[in-house]
Amino acid sequence: ETGVTQSPTHLIKTRGQQVTLRCSSQSGHNTVSWYQQALGQGPQFIFQYYREEENGRGNFPPRFSGLQFPNYSSELNVNALELDDSALYLCASRIQGNYGYTFGSGTRLTVV
Amino acid sequence: DAKTTQPPSMDCAEGRAANLPCNHSTISGNEYVYWYRQIHSQGPQYIIHGLKNNETNEMASLIITEDRKSSTLILPHATLRDTAVYYCIVRASRGGAGGTSYGKLTFGQGTILTVHP
Numbered sequence: 047e048t049g050v051t052q053s054p055t056h057l058i059k060t061r062g063q064q065v066t067l068r069c070s071s072q073s074g075h076n077t078v079s080w081y082q083q084a085l086g087q088g089p090q091f092i093f094q095y096y097r098e099e100e101n102g103r104g105n106f107p108p109r110f111s112g113l114q115f116p117n118y119s120s121e122l123n124v125n126a127l128e129l130d131d132s133a134l135y136l137c138a139s140r141i142q143g144n145y146g147y148t149f150g151s152g153t154r155l156t157v158v
Numbered sequence: 159d160a161k162t163t164q165p166p167s168m169d170c171a172e173g174r175a176a177n178l179p180c181n182h183s184t185i186s187g188n189e190y191v192y193w194y195r196q197i198h199s200q201g202p203q204y205i206i207h208g209l210k211n212n213e214t215n216e217m218a219s220l221i222i223t224e225d226r227k228s229s230t231l232i233l234p235h236a237t238l239r240d241t242a243v244y245y246c247i248v249r250a251s252r253g254g255a256g257g258t259s260y261g262k263l264t265f266g267q268g269t270i271l272t273v274h275p
Binding site: 147148150 | 201205263
C-alpha cells in the first residue's frame with residue numbers, strides 16, 4: 047500500500063488524441079509531481095504542484111498540463127498525443143519539506 | 159542532466175551486504191542525497207536521504223564522505239526482493255533560481271542490483 051493511487055493502470059490512445067491521467071495522494075501531501083518514464087530510462091520530471099499552483103516544470107512542451115485539487119488529487123493532461131508520448135507516467139507526492147516522495151505504480155500509456 | 163554517477167550494474171549474494179556507490183562531485187551545500195529504488199513495473203520507492211551525516215533506517219544505511227562528493231548505500235542483509243534499479247539523486251532544498259528547481263528529482267540511469275541465491 048503506497049498511499050498514492052493512479053488510474054487507469056493501462057491506456058491505449060491514438061495519435062492526435064487527448065488523455066487525462068489521474069492521481070490520488072495521501073491526505074496532507076500538498077506537493078505532487080509528475081514524471082514520464084520511457085522504457086529502459088529513468089523517470090523524467092514533468093512538473094510539480096504545491097497547494098494547487100504549478101511551482102516547477104521540466105523540459106516538456108505546453109501540451110503537457112496539470113491540475114491539483116484541494117482533496118489531494120491531481121491530473122496530468124496531454125493534448126495532441128504523439129507516438130513518443132508512449133511511456134509510464136508516475137505521480138509522486140509528499141508533504142512540504144525535505145522528505146521523500148511516495149510514488150504511485152504509474153499509468154502505462156501507449157500511443158498508436 | 160543527472161548530477162550523479164553510478165555503476166550500471168552490481169551483483170550481491172543473498173544474505174550479504176550490498177554496497178552501492180554514488181559519485182556526486184558537484185554537489186552544492188544545500189543539496190541532499192536521496193536514494194530510491196524501482197522494482198520492475200512499479201513506481202520508485204524512497205529508501206533514505208541525508209545531507210552530511212550518516213543516516214540509518216529500517217531499510218538501509220547511507221554513508222556520505224566528509225567532502226560530500228560521494229556516498230554509499232548499504233543494504234545490510236540483501237534478499238532476493240532487493241533486486242531492483244537503485245537511483246542516487248541529488249536534490250536541492252528550498253531555493254534555487256525562481257524556486258522552480260525545488261523538489262525536482264533528476265534520475266540518472268541508476269544501478270541494476272541483482273541479488274542471487
